Amino acid sequence: MKADLILYNIGSLVTSREIEKTSDMTNMENIEIIENAYLAVKDDKILQVGKEPIPKDLVDSNTAMVDVHKKVVTPGIVDSHTHLVFYGSRENELPLKIKGVPYLEILRNGGGILSTVRATRKATKDELIKKAMDTLDRMLCFGVTTVESKSGYGLSLEQELKQLEVNSELNKKHPIDIVSTFMGAHAVPEEYRDRPHDYIDEIIKMLPEIKKRNLAEFCDIFCEDEVFSVDESRKILTEAKKEGYKLKIHADEIVSLGGAELAGEVGAVSAEHLMAVSDEGIKSLKENNVIANILPATSFNLGKNYAPVRKMIDEGVNVAISSDYNPGSCPTENMQLVMQICSSQLKMTPAEIFKGVTLNGARALTRENTIGSLEKGKKADFIVYDTDNLNYIFYNFGINHVKDVYKDGKIVVKNKERVY
Ligand SMILES: O=C(O)CC1=NCN=C1
Numbered sequence: 001m002k003a004d005l006i007l008y009n010i011g012s013l014v015t016s017r018e019i020e021k022t023s024d025m026t027n028m029e030n031i032e033i034i035e036n037a038y039l040a041v042k043d044d045k046i047l048q049v050g051k052e053p054i055p056k057d058l059v060d061s062n063t064a065m066v067d068v069h070k071k072v073v074t075p076g077i078v079d080s081h082t083h084l085v086f087y088g089s090r091e092n093e094l095p096l097k098i099k100g101v102p103y104l105e106i107l108r109n110g111g112g113i114l115s116t117v118r119a120t121r122k123a124t125k126d127e128l129i130k131k132a133m134d135t136l137d138r139m140l141c142f143g144v145t146t147v148e149s150k151s152g153y154g155l156s157l158e159q160e161l162k163q164l165e166v167n168s169e170l171n172k173k174h175p176i177d178i179v180s181t182f183m184g185a186h187a188v189p190e191e192y193r194d195r196p197h198d199y200i201d202e203i204i205k206m207l208p209e210i211k212k213r214n215l216a217e218f219c220d221i222f223c224e225d226e227v228f229s230v231d232e233s234r235k236i237l238t239e240a241k242k243e244g245y246k247l248k249i250h251a252d253e254i255v256s257l258g259g260a261e262l263a264g265e266v267g268a269v270s271a272e273h274l275m276a277v278s279d280e281g282i283k284s285l286k287e288n289n290v291i292a293n294i295l296p297a298t299s300f301n302l303g304k305n306y307a308p309v310r311k312m313i314d315e316g317v318n319v320a321i322s323s324d325y326n327p328g329s330c331p332t333e334n335m336q337l338v339m340q341i342c343s344s345q346l347k348m349t350p351a352e353i354f355k356g357v358t359l360n361g362a363r364a365l366t367r368e369n370t371i372g373s374l375e376k377g378k379k380a381d382f383i384v385y386d387t388d389n390l391n392y393i394f395y396n397f398g399i400n401h402v403k404d405v406y407k408d409g410k411i412v413v414k415n416k417e418r419v420y
């Protein structure tokens with residue numbers, strides 16, 4: 001079959017296809033990297049990848065041939081944990097953070113998430129769409145081609161529907177694919193402050209309404225001290241599973257409550273944060289094939305400890321890496337910086353980091369059959385970097401090494417500029 005587009009003279013092609021683990025590899029380094037490679041695209045899918053020379057039967061006079069001059073090419077980045085849709089910002093909290101006022105104390109005093117809830121409730125859908133489109137443009141330039149977007153700043157049926165309808169609009173309007181998550185269990189809103197159990201009943205009532213409109217594939221919950229307990233989280237997630245949602249859980253971020261253990265118990269697809277995960281929790285993730293979704297830029301920004309990623313990898317847990325983009329604990333769209341933090345602070349190798357932001361990010365969204373690696377039939381979502389060696393992407397940190405981005409086989413970022 002003839003290709004529409006062939007990239008050739010690729011120095012290192014990280015396909016992220018999982019290969020047989022050899023003894024010198026960790027459980028996260030077993031991805032394919034082809035030197036001196038080509039990548040062929042047909043329509044919006046990967047047709048074929050391999051070591052040069054390019055097979056002649058792929059080429060005809062209509063095939064666009066692109067010489068990438070030995071640069072690195074990888075799959076598009078899957079940012080599988082963001083709080084994309086919101087209004088307002090919380091830089092006013094910076095002095096409190098610098099003074100060391102804990103995140104949960106700011107929330108307890110009506111700030112934090114609840115401050116963003118007030119601003120988001122006041123915003124119109126168009127204002128939310130416009131703001132999120134600008135954010136997605138920045139994410140695209142950092143190489144992100146799929147984004148998971150949680151609600152959770154509405155905290156009433158009407159307002160949660162507004163946020164989730166924005167997700168649906170963004171998925172139509174922007175090249176980036178949006179995966180929508182309902183997170184009504186993000187915090188207890190002010191109007192339920194004295195009767196939090198009534199709000200839990202309210203969340204459970206929202207579940208069928210949202211599912212009926214097909215506005216969310218996943219249900220997530222902030223299982224944390226002073227937010228939603230393990231028992232409350234179990235109640236909500238169990239109901240969500242009955243309604244057909246796939247499950248995620250913000251687990252053991254600040255206090256080691258047992259969120260990871262619960263993730264295994266309820267069959268969650270992924271558990272998020274895990275900075276305070278217990279050994280029992282790691283065992284539960286491994287035994288139940290729960291993806292550990294780490295958010296290192298949040299630890300970096302809050303000046304907190306990092307999730308014990310080496311222990312989780314050594315235990316055989318599949319680790320995904322995401323931005324946790326949100327207006328409070330992690331206001332950054334920069335997945336390149338997130339990857340560089342994984343290298344310098346978590347001592348992850350380039351192969352482990354690429355697996356975490358591509359194939360395992362796709363697994364955290366149950367999309368591993370369509371994205372996350374450059375294999376025949378998968379989406380032609382890929383990145384051309386501005387360097388010819390993998391190490392340089394992590395060595396020269398704090399900058400964006402993404403040069404071109406292709407989404408569904410079409411170039412959408414060229415020489416770091418948006419061209420869609
Ligand atoms: O603070 C926020 O807006 C987002 C967040 N939810 C749980 N951790 C951080």
Ligand SMILES: [Zn+2]
Nearest residue numbers: 081083250324
């Ligand atoms: Zn989060």
